Amino acid sequence: MGETISKTSATLLANLDGLLPDLETIYKDIHSHPELSMQENRTAGVAADHLRAAGYEVTTGVGKTGVVGLLRNGEGATVMLRADMDALPVQEATGLPYASKVTATDSAGKTVPVMHACGHDMHVTWLIGAATLFAKSRDAWKGTLMAVFQPAEETAQGSQAMIDDGLFKRFAKPDVILGQHVMCMPAGVIGGRIGVTTSAADSLQIRLFGRGAHGSMPEASIDPVVMAASTVLRLQGIVSREVPPTEAAVVTIGVLQAGTKENVIPDEAVIKLNVRTFDEGVRKLVLAAIERIVNAEAEASGAPRKPEITLLDSYSLTTNDPVATKRVRDALRAHFPSDDVQETKPTMASEDFGSFGAEWHVPSVFWFVGGVDRDVYAKAKRDGTIGQLPTNHSPYFAPVIHPTLETGVETLVVTTQDWLEK
Numbered sequence: 001m002g003e004t005i006s007k008t009s010a011t012l013l014a015n016l017d018g019l020l021p022d023l024e025t026i027y028k029d030i031h032s033h034p035e036l037s038m039q040e041n042r043t044a045g046v047a048a049d050h051l052r053a054a055g056y057e058v059t060t061g062v063g064k065t066g067v068v069g070l071l072r073n074g075e076g077a078t079v080m081l082r083a084d085m086d087a088l089p090v091q092e093a094t095g096l097p098y099a100s101k102v103t104a105t106d107s108a109g110k111t112v113p114v115m116h117a118c119g120h121d122m123h124v125t126w127l128i129g130a131a132t133l134f135a136k137s138r139d140a141w142k143g144t145l146m147a148v149f150q151p152a153e154e155t156a157q158g159s160q161a162m163i164d165d166g167l168f169k170r171f172a173k174p175d176v177i178l179g180q181h182v183m184c185m186p187a188g189v190i191g192g193r194i195g196v197t198t199s200a201a202d203s204l205q206i207r208l209f210g211r212g213a214h215g216s217m218p219e220a221s222i223d224p225v226v227m228a229a230s231t232v233l234r235l236q237g238i239v240s241r242e243v244p245p246t247e248a249a250v251v252t253i254g255v256l257q258a259g260t261k262e263n264v265i266p267d268e269a270v271i272k273l274n275v276r277t278f279d280e281g282v283r284k285l286v287l288a289a290i291e292r293i294v295n296a297e298a299e300a301s302g303a304p305r306k307p308e309i310t311l312l313d314s315y316s317l318t319t320n321d322p323v324a325t326k327r328v329r330d331a332l333r334a335h336f337p338s339d340d341v342q343e344t345k346p347t348m349a350s351e352d353f354g355s356f357g358a359e360w361h362v363p364s365v366f367w368f369v370g371g372v373d374r375d376v377y378a379k380a381k382r383d384g385t386i387g388q389l390p391t392n393h394s395p396y397f398a399p400v401i402h403p404t405l406e407t408g409v410e411t412l413v414v415t416t417q418d419w420l421e422k
Contacts, residue, residue: 005408008044008140008417012141012413013133013413013414015132016324016410017020020402020406021245022407023128023129024401026128027122028042028098028403029046029096029098030046030121030125031310034087034115035085035087035104036086036114036153037086038151038152039086039104040151040152044064044065044409046124046142047067047083049196050131054071055130056070056071057070059170062165062167063161063167063218066167067148069131070144070147071145071150073134073145073420074142075142075143076143076420077124077143077176078144078146078174079176079178079419080146081131081178082125082149082179082353083127083150084152085119085150086122086152086154086155087100087116087117088114088115088154090395091113091395092115093395094116094395094397096204103248109305115395116187118397119181119321119397120206121400122404123182125289127149127413131147134413140422141422142421142422143419146172147271148162148356148388153352154346154400156247156313156350157313157352168359171186173380174360176321176363176365176420177364178365178415179351180368180369180411181367183370183371184370184371184391184392186370186377187404188336188340188370188404188407189342190342191342191367191368191370192329192367193320193325193326193366194322195346197318197323198315198347198350198351198353200277200283201264201274201312201314201350202287202315204309205310205312206307207268208228208231208297208303209267209268209298209305210223210268210269211304212267214265214326215265216359221265222301222302222303224301225258225269228256230247230301231271231297238289239286240404243282244282248279249282249286250277250348251275252276253273254339255272256270257269257270272409273286275290280317294309316358317354318351321363328416329341330418331418332411332414335414336410344368347368349368365415369407370404371400376389377389
């Protein structure tokens, strides 16, 4: 099997070296022009134009800005490849010559800086590269390649938006769904696992209501700042005292807002928090504990009304199919040095990729590709400073272009062609 994979891969990848300059240009262009979730019009246009140029049947506007490209090449399996397109409201600090200087208006009407701080620009470029290579070497494979460029991964909207817009009805059901993500690992290293790969995540907003007063007359108030502070401290006990030590969970408070002036006790406070879990039972336990604590602290403070708890977004588990994952791993190990294809642990990062496979009832596999210069990573490991390397969502996050670019294209090609063997 390994020999067959290597020969077919060689044919498909024969044009990669010649394509790399164009792909690097595409990557830098997308990096310089990031777009917020559900605003990926320019990025979608870039993807659609390259698919059309390669001979794909292209459908745009799926789930608002999503793009689906189909390349039919005879009878055979259908493989869906997915890349997410959206960027983040982050001020870029990389200092790169192609760094983003873009600002945009977010969903709340606020002007924010925008940056590809999670590597979705690399994901789009990878998929454009792989799609182009399959189009250039149709004699080497048979079946149908389905390239999906998805909006709004960062807000957990995109995959569901495409599904709600009829993705499952408008396109033929694939035999497998494949996806990948650039991560803070050595460039050229690929990591994955069977089973749960990324966590479930739930983000909540909590509004606590008090009674405002002058700062000199606290007795006339019901202080929502104190109420919020007590709530935050109590929430920290959920993981340490209510989740079994054999299970994993994270409860992070990312926003605590109240008041506008130091001598005015405000009427309300807002807490925004994020929950990460690997088990549905633990997820329900944590969410129930949050609701109990929030309501109890409000009652203990004498709040005039119950808190408002609003779900901001929710990601399901990404779980890799055992059979398909073994097939992916074997294909990768037949092409890459065995030491570069590694088994990883589940990560507390979250993804909406899993919705495609789970709701379409199709096996899916999701893996990670390293994007840190190998020498930089090796030095950080020697110095014990790996934790200081810029990670996804950092304003300093920027994958080294080579070999990250070619590695990600190669991983898509060698795994996909295993289902599309001629």
